[in-house]
Amino acid sequence: EDQVTQSPEALRLQEGESSSLNCSYTVSGLRGLFWYRQDPGKGPEFLFTLYSAGEEKEKERLKATLTKKESFLHITAPKPEDSATYLCAVQYYGQNFVFGPGTRLSVLP
Protein backbone atom coordinates (compact mmCIF):
# COMPACT_ATOMS: atom_id res chain seq x y z
CA GLU A 1 0.00 0.00 0.00
CA ASP A 2 1.29 3.43 -0.89
CA GLN A 3 2.06 5.34 2.25
CA VAL A 4 3.41 8.70 3.37
CA THR A 5 4.61 9.24 6.93
CA GLN A 6 5.99 12.32 8.65
CA SER A 7 8.10 12.81 11.74
CA PRO A 8 8.08 14.15 14.29
CA GLU A 9 4.35 14.48 14.89
CA ALA A 10 4.95 17.74 16.75
CA LEU A 11 8.01 19.92 17.26
CA ARG A 12 8.60 22.84 19.57
CA LEU A 13 11.55 25.10 18.83
CA GLN A 14 12.91 28.25 20.34
CA GLU A 15 13.16 31.17 17.96
CA GLY A 16 16.42 30.81 16.04
CA GLU A 17 16.77 27.07 16.79
CA SER A 18 17.19 25.30 13.45
CA SER A 19 15.77 21.82 12.83
CA SER A 20 14.48 19.43 10.16
CA LEU A 21 11.19 17.73 9.44
CA ASN A 22 11.06 14.35 7.74
CA CYS A 23 8.71 12.88 5.17
CA SER A 24 9.11 9.22 4.19
CA TYR A 25 7.21 7.56 1.39
CA THR A 26 6.70 4.11 -0.05
CA VAL A 27 4.78 5.25 -3.09
CA SER A 28 5.68 3.45 -6.29
CA GLY A 29 5.95 5.52 -9.44
CA LEU A 30 6.62 8.85 -7.72
CA ARG A 31 5.87 11.81 -9.95
CA GLY A 32 6.53 14.56 -7.42
CA LEU A 33 6.78 15.34 -3.72
CA PHE A 34 5.16 18.46 -2.38
CA TRP A 35 5.49 20.46 0.80
CA TYR A 36 2.57 22.54 2.03
CA ARG A 37 2.06 24.76 5.05
CA GLN A 38 -1.32 24.69 6.77
CA ASP A 39 -2.44 27.24 9.33
CA PRO A 40 -5.35 26.37 11.66
CA GLY A 41 -8.70 26.48 9.86
CA LYS A 42 -7.05 27.21 6.51
CA GLY A 43 -6.29 25.29 3.35
CA PRO A 44 -2.83 23.99 2.53
CA GLU A 45 -0.50 26.65 1.13
CA PHE A 46 1.98 25.46 -1.48
CA LEU A 47 5.67 25.68 -0.60
CA PHE A 48 7.77 23.40 -2.82
CA THR A 49 7.69 20.66 -5.43
CA LEU A 50 10.56 18.19 -5.77
CA TYR A 51 10.76 15.73 -8.64
CA SER A 52 14.00 13.78 -8.45
CA ALA A 53 16.49 12.53 -5.89
CA GLY A 54 19.15 15.11 -5.14
CA GLU A 55 16.92 18.04 -5.91
CA GLU A 56 16.80 20.97 -3.48
CA LYS A 57 14.54 24.01 -3.26
CA GLU A 58 14.80 27.04 -0.96
CA LYS A 59 12.43 29.77 0.13
CA GLU A 60 13.40 32.21 2.86
CA ARG A 61 14.17 30.12 5.97
CA LEU A 62 12.97 26.86 4.42
CA LYS A 63 14.93 24.36 2.35
CA ALA A 64 13.51 21.11 0.99
CA THR A 65 15.57 18.15 -0.14
CA LEU A 66 14.65 14.82 -1.70
CA THR A 67 16.17 11.34 -1.71
CA LYS A 68 14.76 8.14 -3.16
CA LYS A 69 12.81 7.33 -0.01
CA GLU A 70 12.38 10.55 1.92
CA SER A 71 12.35 14.31 1.92
CA PHE A 72 13.51 16.78 4.53
CA LEU A 73 12.25 20.26 5.22
CA HIS A 74 15.03 22.19 6.91
CA ILE A 75 14.07 25.27 8.88
CA THR A 76 16.92 27.67 9.58
CA ALA A 77 16.64 30.21 12.40
CA PRO A 78 12.84 29.91 12.61
CA LYS A 79 10.58 32.73 13.75
CA PRO A 80 7.24 32.49 15.59
CA GLU A 81 5.42 33.18 12.33
CA ASP A 82 6.78 29.89 10.99
CA SER A 83 4.50 28.08 13.44
CA ALA A 84 2.09 25.93 11.43
CA THR A 85 1.46 22.36 10.37
CA TYR A 86 3.76 21.29 7.56
CA LEU A 87 2.28 18.73 5.20
CA CYS A 88 4.09 16.47 2.81
CA ALA A 89 2.18 15.11 -0.17
CA VAL A 90 3.21 12.65 -2.84
CA GLN A 91 1.82 12.59 -6.34
CA TYR A 92 1.80 9.23 -8.07
CA TYR A 93 -0.18 8.04 -11.08
CA GLY A 94 -3.05 10.29 -12.02
CA GLN A 95 -3.43 13.72 -10.59
CA ASN A 96 -4.27 13.33 -6.93
CA PHE A 97 -2.04 13.55 -3.87
CA VAL A 98 -1.42 11.24 -0.96
CA PHE A 99 -0.88 13.46 2.05
CA GLY A 100 1.12 12.66 5.14
CA PRO A 101 -0.31 13.37 8.60
CA GLY A 102 1.76 16.52 9.01
CA THR A 103 4.19 17.92 11.57
CA ARG A 104 2.86 20.59 13.94
CA LEU A 105 5.62 23.13 14.42
CA SER A 106 5.57 25.64 17.24
CA VAL A 107 8.27 28.31 17.39
CA LEU A 108 8.46 30.05 20.73
CA PRO A 109 9.72 33.65 21.01
Next chain:
Amino acid sequence: EPEVTQTPSHQVTQMGQEVILRCVPISNHLYFYWYRQILGQKVEFLVSFYNNEISEKSEIFDDQFSVERPDGSNFTLKIRSTKLEDSAMYFCASSEAPSRGEGYTFGSGTRLTVV
Protein backbone atom coordinates in the same frame (compact mmCIF):
# COMPACT_ATOMS: atom_id res chain seq x y z
CA GLU B 1 -2.55 36.93 -5.98
CA PRO B 2 -5.27 34.70 -7.50
CA GLU B 3 -7.11 32.54 -5.02
CA VAL B 4 -9.65 29.75 -4.81
CA THR B 5 -12.81 30.88 -3.03
CA GLN B 6 -15.05 28.53 -1.09
CA THR B 7 -18.48 29.16 0.35
CA PRO B 8 -19.83 28.84 2.91
CA SER B 9 -16.95 28.84 5.36
CA HIS B 10 -19.05 26.84 7.82
CA GLN B 11 -22.13 24.73 7.17
CA VAL B 12 -24.19 22.97 9.81
CA THR B 13 -26.71 20.44 8.59
CA GLN B 14 -29.04 17.83 9.98
CA MET B 15 -28.16 14.20 9.39
CA GLY B 16 -29.89 12.95 6.26
CA GLN B 17 -30.00 16.33 4.59
CA GLU B 18 -28.28 17.26 1.34
CA VAL B 19 -25.59 19.93 1.20
CA ILE B 20 -23.88 21.71 -1.65
CA LEU B 21 -20.41 23.11 -1.13
CA ARG B 22 -19.34 25.77 -3.58
CA CYS B 23 -15.99 26.71 -5.02
CA VAL B 24 -14.78 29.36 -7.44
CA PRO B 25 -11.47 28.13 -8.89
CA ILE B 26 -8.79 30.42 -10.29
CA SER B 27 -10.08 31.71 -13.60
CA ASN B 28 -7.50 30.26 -16.00
CA HIS B 29 -7.30 26.88 -14.24
CA LEU B 30 -8.80 23.87 -15.95
CA TYR B 31 -8.40 21.12 -13.38
CA PHE B 32 -10.44 21.01 -10.20
CA TYR B 33 -10.30 18.89 -7.09
CA TRP B 34 -12.06 18.21 -3.84
CA TYR B 35 -10.24 17.01 -0.74
CA ARG B 36 -11.48 16.54 2.79
CA GLN B 37 -9.82 16.58 6.21
CA ILE B 38 -11.56 15.03 9.18
CA LEU B 39 -10.52 16.79 12.38
CA GLY B 40 -7.09 15.61 13.46
CA GLN B 41 -6.63 13.38 10.42
CA LYS B 42 -4.89 13.52 7.06
CA VAL B 43 -6.02 15.49 4.05
CA GLU B 44 -7.71 12.94 1.77
CA PHE B 45 -8.33 13.07 -1.97
CA LEU B 46 -11.95 12.81 -3.08
CA VAL B 47 -12.19 13.61 -6.77
CA SER B 48 -10.57 15.38 -9.70
CA PHE B 49 -12.49 17.00 -12.54
CA TYR B 50 -11.46 18.10 -16.00
CA ASN B 51 -13.30 18.98 -19.17
CA ASN B 52 -16.67 18.60 -17.48
CA GLU B 53 -16.12 15.09 -16.26
CA ILE B 54 -14.57 13.21 -13.38
CA SER B 55 -11.00 12.19 -14.22
CA GLU B 56 -10.26 10.30 -11.02
CA LYS B 57 -12.00 9.53 -7.74
CA SER B 58 -11.11 7.83 -4.48
CA GLU B 59 -12.93 5.07 -2.64
CA ILE B 60 -14.43 7.73 -0.39
CA PHE B 61 -16.24 9.32 -3.34
CA ASP B 62 -19.19 6.94 -3.57
CA ASP B 63 -22.74 7.43 -4.82
CA GLN B 64 -23.42 9.81 -1.94
CA PHE B 65 -21.18 12.40 -3.59
CA SER B 66 -21.38 14.24 -6.88
CA VAL B 67 -19.58 17.14 -8.49
CA GLU B 68 -20.71 19.64 -11.05
CA ARG B 69 -19.50 22.69 -12.90
CA PRO B 70 -22.84 24.40 -13.37
CA ASP B 71 -21.42 27.45 -15.12
CA GLY B 72 -18.10 28.90 -16.22
CA SER B 73 -16.93 29.86 -12.78
CA ASN B 74 -18.37 27.58 -10.10
CA PHE B 75 -17.45 24.04 -9.09
CA THR B 76 -19.69 22.28 -6.59
CA LEU B 77 -19.60 19.22 -4.36
CA LYS B 78 -22.99 17.77 -3.44
CA ILE B 79 -23.32 15.40 -0.52
CA ARG B 80 -26.61 13.57 -0.36
CA SER B 81 -28.13 12.13 2.79
CA THR B 82 -25.35 13.39 5.05
CA LYS B 83 -24.02 11.22 7.86
CA LEU B 84 -22.29 12.17 11.09
CA GLU B 85 -19.00 10.88 9.70
CA ASP B 86 -19.19 13.36 6.81
CA SER B 87 -18.28 16.11 9.28
CA ALA B 88 -14.95 17.47 8.07
CA MET B 89 -13.19 20.36 6.37
CA TYR B 90 -13.72 20.16 2.63
CA PHE B 91 -11.09 21.81 0.47
CA CYS B 92 -11.41 22.72 -3.17
CA ALA B 93 -8.26 23.07 -5.25
CA SER B 94 -7.52 24.04 -8.81
CA SER B 95 -4.55 23.87 -11.12
CA GLU B 96 -3.54 24.95 -14.59
CA ALA B 97 -1.39 22.01 -15.53
CA PRO B 98 -1.49 19.06 -13.17
CA SER B 99 0.61 16.64 -15.15
CA ARG B 100 3.51 17.38 -12.85
CA GLY B 101 1.55 18.97 -10.04
CA GLU B 102 2.64 22.55 -10.34
CA GLY B 103 0.42 25.30 -9.20
CA TYR B 104 -2.09 23.48 -7.04
CA THR B 105 -3.95 26.18 -5.14
CA PHE B 106 -6.27 25.25 -2.28
CA GLY B 107 -9.17 27.25 -0.96
CA SER B 108 -9.63 28.01 2.71
CA GLY B 109 -12.17 25.24 3.06
CA THR B 110 -15.73 24.69 4.19
CA ARG B 111 -16.19 23.24 7.64
CA LEU B 112 -19.15 20.86 7.44
CA THR B 113 -20.77 19.85 10.70
CA VAL B 114 -23.45 17.16 10.55
CA VAL B 115 -25.63 17.00 13.67
